[in-house]
Amino acid sequence: MSARVPRVALLVLAVGLALHNLAMALLWQAGVRNTALDVAAAWKEAVLVVAFVAAVAAVGSVPRLFWADRLALAYGALVVLYWLLPQSWLDGDATAKGELYALRHHLLPLGAYVLGRLVTLDRTWWRRILLTLVVVGCGLAAWGLIDVYLVPLQWWRDSGVPDWFSQQLGLAxxxxxxxxxxxxxxTSEETPVRRLVSTFLSPLATGYTLVIVCLLLAAVRPRRWTIAAGALAYAGLLWTHTRAALIALPVGLLVLAALRRSAPLVGLAAASVVASLVFVAVFPTIGPSTSYTTAELMCLRQNAAQQGVASDDPFSAGESSTSSHLTALRDGIRTVARHPWGFGLGNSGVSASRTIGSENVKAGESTYTELGVDTGVLGLVAFVGWLVALFLGLRGRSPWLASSVAAIAVLGLQTDVIGIHWLSVVVFALAGAALRASPDDPPPEAAL
Incomplete structure (x- = not known):
């Protein structure tokens, strides 16, 4: 029985984390708020703890340590060390609450990875989990497409989502x-086009999850249902209009092609690039349009007057979103270079924004600059080394998961991928589980 618990937990996490944000917003709307909602939101950590205890009870022997394990443990040790060090020693400004938020944030992928290293998945369980991932991806895409075309944006304005973001999460x-x-x-005509956000309530988190699902469907033997599922997942990815995801997917496909020595996968990567370029160019004219309220237009015009009108060319470095990401990455790199020993946990990213205000955030968006600020260059190097060792360890065991790790590494340049819990839990747990297999065994994706 104890061996079954962590396996079921992986299924629960794969589905539950995809529904988490929408469920929390709906609970806020129903009146579950503040501490009560924080407790409800901790279900994922509770599931991980229960699954870990059950996995420890069921494991026959401690797995042999690989380099990925050693670097993962080194990364975790550095995170804990920087949590224990006084902020005054490091010139940090984080609050105790912010430090705890950051501790949970940085250790979540490590906890999931350790759980995966303790779980043995046979072909039947791999098939169940991978089918669940495909269902999750198709569900995200289908619901997201229905939402942007049939659910008015005003419904979301009147829902509990805005207050959940601002009052519960502190993200105004x-x-x-x-x-x-x-x-x-x-758009330049002040006619906005809706991006697919699905149950994540985020085009970025949805797009990144769909990248992993698309890579999985590209890695399995092509059949009618896998091709149909891949088309739906890819359509959802396009409608998120998340350019980082549209870059990460062909990168992942090229890595997969190299590991599998597959020319058709190279062609698929090229086709993905062409389709993405065309779609990004025409999306403003074919996407699901909506309208601003009077107050929203006033806010946007005030911003434009203060900051200047940015280019609306999606391929220009001066486009507002691209410019913002590049500026954040450049500023974060400079901060880490000037202060390579770090500021301590809670000084970067959402953890800092929620507790000390966005104006005091020392680095944001990029996983690497956030880690450099919170844990110094040592923590950053340990994390990057972990990703490299994980990729090397997986390339002979699961080309799909190896390519997924490569895609996550690319996404981390722009985004806090650790903060997207579906990625940090599901992908890292499955990567850990895949390392338990022999390189001579069929890859997990062969079970689908």
Missing amino acids: YRCLSGLPENWILN
């Missing part, structure tokens, strides 16, 4: 009635 969004501004793509 100004110019879209409290909704995240990246829910829409603005």
Whole structure:
């Protein structure tokens, strides 16, 4: 029985984390708030703890340590060390609450990975889990497409989502009635186009999850249902209009092609690049349009007057989103270079934004600059080394998971991928589980 618990937990996490944000917003709307909602939101950590205890009880022997394990443990040790060090020693500004948020944030993928290293999955369980991932991906895409075309944006404005973001998470969004501004793509004519956000309530998190699912469907033997599922998942990815995801997918496909020595996968990567370029160019004219409220237009015009009008060319470095990401990455690199020993946990990313204010965040968006700020160059190097060792360990065991790790590494340049819990839990747990197999065994994706 104890051996079954962690396996079921992986299924629960794969589905539950995809529904988490929507469920939390709906609970807020129903009146479950503040501490009560924080407790409810901790279900994922509770599932991980229960699964870990059950896995320890069921494991016959401690797995042989690989380099990926050693670097993962080194990374975890550095995170804990920087949590224990006083902020005053490091010139940090984080609060105790912010430090705890950051500790949970940085250790979540490690906890999932350790769980995976203790779980043995046979062909039947791999098939169940991979089928679940495909269902999750298709569900995200289908619901997201239905939402942007049939559910008015006003419904979301009037829902509990804006207050959940601002009052529960401390993430204040100004110019879209409290909704995240990246829910829409603005145009020069002030006619916004909706981006697919699905149950993640985020085009980025949805897009990145769909990258992993698309890589899985590209890695399995092509059949009618896998081709249909891949087409649906890829359509959902396109409608998120998340350019980092549209870059990471062909990178992952090329890595997969190299590991599998497959020319058709190279062609698929090239086709993905062409389709993405065409879609990004025409999306403003074919996407699901909506409209701003009077207050939203006033906010946007005030921003334009203060910051200047950015280019709306999606391929220009001066486009507002691209410019913002590049600026954040450049500033973060400079901060880490000037202060390579780090500031301590809670000084970067969402953890800092929620506790000390966005104006005091020392680095944001990029996983690497956030880790450099919170844990210094040593923590950053340990994390990057872990990813490299994980990729090398997986390339002979699971080309799909190896290519997924490569895609995550690319996404980390722009985004806090650790903060997307579906990626940090599901992908890292499955990567850990795949390392338990012999390189001579069939890869997990062969079970699908």
